[in-house]
Amino acid sequence: xxxxxxxxxxxxxxxxxxxxxxxxxxxxxxxxxxxxxxxxxxxxxxxxxxxxxxxxxxxxxxxxxxxxxxxxxxxxxxxxxxxxxxxxxxxxxxxxxxxxxxxxxxxxxxxxxxxxxxxxxxxxxxxxxxxxxxxxxxxxxxxxxxxxxxxxxxxxxxxxxxxxxxxxxxxxxxxxxxxxxxxxxxxxxxxxxxxxxxxxxxxxxxxxxxxxxxxxxxxxxxxxxxxxxxxxxxxxxxxxxxxxxxxxxxxxxxxxxxxxxxxxxxxxxxxxxxxxxxxxxxxxxxxxxxxxxxxxxxxxxxxxxxxxxxxxxxxxxxxxxxxxxxxxxxxxxxxxxxxxxxxxxxxxxxxxxxxxxxxxxxxxxxxxxxxxxxxxxxxxxxxxxxxxxxxxxxxxxxxxxxxxxxxxxxxxxxxxxxxxxxxxxxxxxxxxxxxxxxxxxxxxxxxxxxxxxxxxxxxxxxxxxxxxxxxxxxxxxxxxxxxxxxxxxx
Amino acid sequence: xxxxxxxxxxxxxxxxxxxxxxxxxxxxxxxxxxxxxxxxxxxxxxxxxxxxxxxxxxxxxxxxxxxxxxxxxxxxxxxxxxxxxxxxxxxxxxxxxxxxxxxxxxxxxxxxxxxxxxxxxxxxxxxxxxxxxxxxxxxxxxxxxxxxxxxxxxxxxxxxxxxxxxxxxxxxxxxxxxxxxxxxxxxxxxxxxxxxxxxxxxxxxxxxxxxxxxxxxxxxxxxxxxxxxxxxxxxxxxxxxxxxxxxxxxxxxxxxxxxxxxxxxxxxxxxxxxxxxxxxxxxxxxxxxxxxxxxxxxxxxxxxxxxxxxxxxxxxxxxxxxxxxxxxxxxxxxxxxxxxxxxxxxxxxxxxxxxxxxxxxxxxxxxxxxxxxxxxxxxxxxxxxxxxxxxxxxxxxxxxxxxxxxxxxxxxxxxxxxxxxxxxxxxxxxxxxxxxxxxxxxxxxxxxxxxxx
Numbered sequence: 001x002x003x004x005x006x007x008x009x010x011x012x013x014x015x016x017x018x019x020x021x022x023x024x025x026x027x028x029x030x031x032x033x034x035x036x037x038x039x040x041x042x043x044x045x046x047x048x049x050x051x052x053x054x055x056x057x058x059x060x061x062x063x064x065x066x067x068x069x070x071x072x073x074x075x076x077x078x079x080x081x082x083x084x085x086x087x088x089x090x091x092x093x094x095x096x097x098x099x100x101x102x103x104x105x106x107x108x109x110x111x112x113x114x115x116x117x118x119x120x121x122x123x124x125x126x127x128x129x130x131x132x133x134x135x136x137x138x139x140x141x142x143x144x145x146x147x148x149x150x151x152x153x154x155x156x157x158x159x160x161x162x163x164x165x166x167x168x169x170x171x172x173x174x175x176x177x178x179x180x181x182x183x184x185x186x187x188x189x190x191x192x193x194x195x196x197x198x199x200x201x202x203x204x205x206x207x208x209x210x211x212x213x214x215x216x217x218x219x220x221x222x223x224x225x226x227x228x229x230x231x232x233x234x235x236x237x238x239x240x241x242x243x244x245x246x247x248x249x250x251x252x253x254x255x256x257x258x259x260x261x262x263x264x265x266x267x268x269x270x271x272x273x274x275x276x277x278x279x280x281x282x283x284x285x286x287x288x289x290x291x292x293x294x295x296x297x298x299x300x301x302x303x304x305x306x307x308x309x310x311x312x313x314x315x316x317x318x319x320x321x322x323x324x325x326x327x328x329x330x331x332x333x334x335x336x337x338x339x340x341x342x343x344x345x346x347x348x349x350x351x352x353x354x355x356x357x358x359x360x361x362x363x364x365x366x367x368x369x370x371x372x373x374x375x376x377x378x379x380x381x382x383x384x385x386x387x388x389x390x391x392x393x394x395x396x397x398x399x400x401x402x403x404x405x406x407x408x409x410x411x412x413x414x415x416x417x418x419x420x421x422x423x424x425x426x427x428x429x430x431x432x433x434x435x436x437x438x439x440x441x442x443x444x445x446x447x448x449x450x451x452x453x454x455x456x457x458x459x460x461x462x463x464x465x466x467x468x469x470x471x472x473x474x475x476x477x478x479x480x481x482x483x484x485x486x487x488x489x490x
Numbered sequence: 491x492x493x494x495x496x497x498x499x500x501x502x503x504x505x506x507x508x509x510x511x512x513x514x515x516x517x518x519x520x521x522x523x524x525x526x527x528x529x530x531x532x533x534x535x536x537x538x539x540x541x542x543x544x545x546x547x548x549x550x551x552x553x554x555x556x557x558x559x560x561x562x563x564x565x566x567x568x569x570x571x572x573x574x575x576x577x578x579x580x581x582x583x584x585x586x587x588x589x590x591x592x593x594x595x596x597x598x599x600x601x602x603x604x605x606x607x608x609x610x611x612x613x614x615x616x617x618x619x620x621x622x623x624x625x626x627x628x629x630x631x632x633x634x635x636x637x638x639x640x641x642x643x644x645x646x647x648x649x650x651x652x653x654x655x656x657x658x659x660x661x662x663x664x665x666x667x668x669x670x671x672x673x674x675x676x677x678x679x680x681x682x683x684x685x686x687x688x689x690x691x692x693x694x695x696x697x698x699x700x701x702x703x704x705x706x707x708x709x710x711x712x713x714x715x716x717x718x719x720x721x722x723x724x725x726x727x728x729x730x731x732x733x734x735x736x737x738x739x740x741x742x743x744x745x746x747x748x749x750x751x752x753x754x755x756x757x758x759x760x761x762x763x764x765x766x767x768x769x770x771x772x773x774x775x776x777x778x779x780x781x782x783x784x785x786x787x788x789x790x791x792x793x794x795x796x797x798x799x800x801x802x803x804x805x806x807x808x809x810x811x812x813x814x815x816x817x818x819x820x821x822x823x824x825x826x827x828x829x830x831x832x833x834x835x836x837x838x839x840x841x842x843x844x845x846x847x848x849x850x851x852x853x854x855x856x857x858x859x860x861x862x863x864x865x866x867x868x869x870x871x872x873x874x875x876x877x878x879x880x881x882x883x884x885x886x887x888x889x890x891x892x893x894x895x896x897x898x899x900x901x902x903x904x905x906x907x908x909x910x911x912x913x914x915x916x917x918x919x920x921x922x923x924x925x926x927x928x929x930x931x932x933x934x935x936x937x938x939x940x941x942x943x
Contacts, residue, residue: 067531161530178492178515178536388523 005065006073007058012146013077014051017084018044020137021130024088028126036124039092047084070162072480074143074471078463081142082106085134094127099452106459108134109142110466111348113224113318113435114426116448116455120229125210128227132214138466139221139250139348140191141167148184166471170345171356171395172387176258190257191348195220198246205239215239219246222349224318224435231320231443237304240321244304244311248281251315251343253355272383273355277314277344280354284310284334291331309335315343316350318435325442332438336425339432350433350465352402359387359395401469406431409461413454426450431461491515491851492556496542496572497563498525500821501588501613504844505560506533509851517551543571545579553579558608558854560586560847566594574605584608584854586847590615592732592761609850613843618733620842621816624835625719625738625789641903641910641926642705643673643874646712648694653712660686666708670700671912673902673928674872681871683898683928697872699902699926701910719788719814720744725773725803726794727751727758730818730839734791735766746782748773750794774799776806785810793818804833874902875927877938879919884939891915894943898930 021044028036086105089095095104100116107114108131117123123131137145143163160180165173168187175183195216202212214227228234232243256268268274288306289299296302308321313335324335342351362380370376380387409427416423418440425437426447436443450458464472474480491514495502498520506529510516516535519542520526526537540547542563553559559576561569566589573585586609594601598610648654657665659672675684676695682688690696700708722738724731727749735745735758745766749755755770762768771778773794784790790807792800797819804817815834879886885893890901890913903912903926904919911917919925927941935941 160534175536178517178534180534182515 002062002065002069004058004061006069006076007054008061009073009146010077010080011051011054011058012150013081013142014047014054014084016142016146016149017081018048018051020133021047021088024126024130024133027129028124031125033124033126035092035094036088036126039088039090039094040126040130042091043084043087046087050084067162068474068480070160071166071471071474074163074166074467075463075475077143078109078467078471082109082463085109085130088130089127092124092127094123097452099455100448103447103455103459104131105134106462107430107435108132108223108225109138110433110462111135111139111221111223111316111350112430112433112462112466113218113226114430114441114458114462115225115435115446118446118448120226128214129210131225132217132223132227135221135223135225136195136217137221139223140188143167144184144187147180148188150181166467168346169350169468170253170353171359171398172391173346176255186258187254190254190261191220194246194249194257198242201242201246202239205236205242207235207239215243216246218319219243219317220250220348222247222250222315222317222343222347222433224312224316226319232308233321237301240304240308243319244308247311247315247317247319251277251311251347251349253344253346255346256344267383270383273344273358276358277354280338280341281310281314284314284338287334288327288331291334292327295327310338313434314338314341314349314351315347316432316434318429320436320443323442323444325438325444336428336438339428339434342432352399352432355382356395356398358382359392360399362387363392363396398469401473402431405461405464405469405473409457412457413450416449416451416454418449422449426458427461430458431465433462433465491558491854492552493517493558493560493851494519494548494551494553494556494576496520496559496561496569497588498522498529498537499562499564500840501562501843503529504840505562505847506535508844508848510535512848512851514851517556519547519551541568543568543575545575548572548576548579553583556580556583558584558586558851562588562611566591570601570605573607577606586611586850588613588843590729592729609847611843611846613839614729615733616842616846617730617818617837617839618737620837621730621734621791621818622737624816624837625722625743625791625814626741641699641905642702643697643699643902644705646696646698648690648692648696650692652692654690654696655692657690658686659684659688659690666711668700668704668707668711669912670698670704670708671900671902673697673699673874673900676871681930683872683900683930697928699874699928700912701903704912721783721787722746722789722791723779723782723784723787723812724748724791724793725800726792726818727754727768728793728795730793731791732758732761734793735762739763739765746787748778748782773803779806779810784812787812789814789816791816791818795820797821801831801833805831808832808834871930873929873933873935875929875935877925877927879921879923879925879938881921882937882939883919883921884942887918887920889915890917895941896933896943898933899935899941900928902926902928 021040025037025040025044028040082102082105086101089101089104090098095101103116144167147160147163164180176186177183198219199212199216202215211227218225226232232240253273256271256274259268285307288310289302292306293302296305305322309324312319324332340352341357342353343349345353345355359380359382366378366380369378380392406427409431410423413427414423421438422440425439426441429435429437429441440449441447493509493514494517495505496519498518502518506516506518510533518526518529518535518537519540521539521541523539526539529535530537538547538551542561553576559573561572563569569587569589573587576583577585585607587607589598589610590612602610653665662672663669672684674681674697675688677691721744724735724745724747727747731747735747738745739762746769747758747766748769748771749758750772752770755768759768769782773779784807790812792803794800800817800819804815807815817833817836819836819838820840901913903910904917905924906920927935929935
């Protein structure tokens with residue numbers, strides 16, 4: 001294992017985090033909130049000190065970097081930015097317990113949006129900004145951002161593929177253009193442009209600038225931290241509709257936008273994953289509208305709430321305009337199922353991803369047909385191209401790991417003796433990076449009911465869900481660390 | 491530059507490595523996904539799986555935005571078709587094809603015109619040319635020419651008790667009695683660009699630069715053999731063997747070509763001139779080698795399909811006191827394994843071919859001030875580059891002692907018109923002069939001005 005190279009990487013990531021903390025500090029200074037200023041200043045000082053120290057120790061690193069280092073690097077980086085990112089909450093005293101602060105930060109970076117705060121509005125604006133900004137950064141990926149800035153020499157070796165693969169969700173991650181740095185830049189430019197567009201639309205609806213910035217960050221990263229206790233419910237229907245549309249847009253595969261830029265409209269139109277995504281969203285909205293008619297005054301309002309909640313859950317954002325915990329069971333179960341599915345691969349959303357669901361179903365269909373004609377040879381096609389058996393195998397493995405972790409987590413969390421729907425939906429919601437669940441963790445409630453131990457389990461789930469399990473799981477595997485000495489010699 | 495490489499084999503991979511290091515946008519096409527995966531894992535490139543001659547695949551590789559297509563699959567016809575298809579889709583694209591079949595050898599120039607290819611490379615033919623040169627000028631391990639063959643860089647290995655051992659470089663001129671420059675020394679695997687205080691030791695591989703006349707003079711002074719080879723034994727009748735035998739036979743050298751495959755022997759006997767003696771047999775048999783007179787030949791060239799076999803045969807040849815031994819290495823990266831064994835000169839066709847392509851790419855990238863030719867010496871640890879000074883070049887007409895160069899860079903030679911000389915502190919270059927630079931490998935010198943501080 002090349003520890004020095006990883007240390008150097010880590011120091012760069014921490015330095016980047018310091019730079020991103022600065023705007024939050026300025027907001028606190030502008031508001032004159034003394035505890036918040038103290039919190040940010042101390043956090044910035046500590047983080048930059050650690051970063052410089054790491055850089056100093058690791059500056060003379062060899063450039064050997066393999067798959068193992070790539071995975072470990074991703075896992076360790078995410079844990080590190082979460083640990084240092086929660087310092088402002090803790091040092092300012094706005095969140096008292098360390099576990100709570102870490103939960104809040106991990107929930108931010110993993111774009112979950114699950115909160116332990118009973119009163120969000122009590123936080124200072126600097127903290128609210130930092131919370132929402134973590135969604136934006138975590139949505140597209142911290143390491144991808146670094147790759148976009150890194151000099152070509154460093155971004156220009158093959159291992160960066162592992163970083164992209166680990167951070168960019170989906171069964172079959174590929175580069176848009178030959179160079180990694182250019183790919184990362186294209187992704188971030190599209191992301192920034194869409195975020196700005198969202199911001200402008202929100203401003204047009206008469207939203208205050210600060211609220212619009214935070215809401216745009218939360219939407220873009222499909223995170224879901226609200227800055228009001230009632231999330232988005234207090235804003236005008238126009239703003240709610242803008243949010244619905246943009247949540248769905250950020251749930252699309254970003255390579256679709258790149259294809260649109262290249263004017264390959266036909267390829268996007270024919271994209272099977274996108275079509276399935278559209279079918280799932282529209283179908284769910286229709287079913288829920290049918291199921292909840294009569295709950296709201298007009299049909300328009302019903303559709304608005306149904307569409308918002310479906311978009312919010314399927315893209316794993318977790319904003320709410322109404323308490324869906326009060327809806328009939330059919331709608332609740334449907335929403336829970338949407339939590340599993342998630343949005344498209346290559347988006348900022350969590351969950352299994354529509355692309356994976358598509359592959360699983362196609363593979364299932366093939367295996368059933370093979371039962372009837374045992375000698376039949378068939379390939380699984382997506383968008384007309386053959387999907388390799390390895391991708392299919394990986395998808396199956398992913399599903400197995402996914403289910404296993406979920407079951408173990410539910411078991412561990414149930415130690416707290418809360419209701420069964422609470423436990424199950426909390427794990428589903430955290431693991432798929434959504435935020436609200438049902439019952440005691442419903443849209444109007446929060447995660448403060450859980451014990452410290454359960455919160456740690458949920459923190460693990462959020463990280464594992466965001467990084468698609470393996471980069472986090474690998475940190476706990478003995479073989480990752482065992483051969484460290486041996487591999488350095490090679 | 492946006493470059494598509496079709497065929498991710500031996501040459502494809504080496505090209506990927508070299509061109510990726512120079513910062514080009516590379517897209518690889520290969521029919522095997524597993525090969526592509528291992529490449530994309532090592533280098534920052536994109537892989538596309540499919541048949542490189544199909545329009546659909548080329549479109550997926552964005553041929554319409556590409557500047558250059560390099561077709562190096564194992565089949566000549568596919569390479570040609572690939573280049574032609576790409577040209578049809580995007581007429582401005584430059585194309586390089588690898589054509590290896592000797593049957594096409596005579597029509598290379600016509601083919602280039604008819605199919606509008608920019609360059610045709612033939613690694614085997616190149617290797618044969620290289621080996622021929624080594625045989626014709628024995629005594630040194632490698633030899634390269636620059637400035638239209640007026641300047642040479644040669645590699646010499648200092649034998650025990652040689653006249654150059656323990657000589658300080660300042661005193662070199664006194665010992666060899668003419669003007670030569672030592673541009674690089676390889677000592678037990680590590681290469682340095684020495685200064686005047688450097689002392690040569692036994693076992694060093696020394697790279698000399700000199701004009702052709704001076705070099706001959708030096709070799710005579712040093713007592714290095716320049717005897718002409720009369721009998722050459724070639725083990726392995728592959729394509730290189732064929733080209734080499736043909737070339738040597740043209741020069742009235744007696745050639746014995748040993749090949750294992752009976753059918754191939756018939757083919758060779760049919761294609762090659764009568765003077766070449768084609769022998770059907772296993773070159774690894776000591777009896778056969780002895781009965782064909784290995785101890786009487788002036789040079790042994792080992793180029794069977796297996797690198798390991800070649801090495802062992804070369805060691806045996808050395809043991810039999812064959813004056814010159816040349817080993818072909820195909821698969822293995824040039825490494826310290828070769829250095830630790832006494833294999834004579836080592837020739838790697840893949841490397842030669844890649845260098846030619848990289849040279850072309852560099853020339854294409856920057857027609858102003860770019861390196862005209864590039865040579866790898868000492869396994870690529872040191873590069874020799876030839877530049878032509880133009881109006882943009884800095885320090886025109888300034889004495890070299892006043893110019894500050896980057897570290898590990900040496901101006902080895904300046905050619906003005908027909909006058910080539912090894913520079914001293916008072917030398918200078920003018921517009922239009924061709925200047926040879928020796929630099930540590932991997933320094934990425936794209937233009938002449940890159941060498942200055």
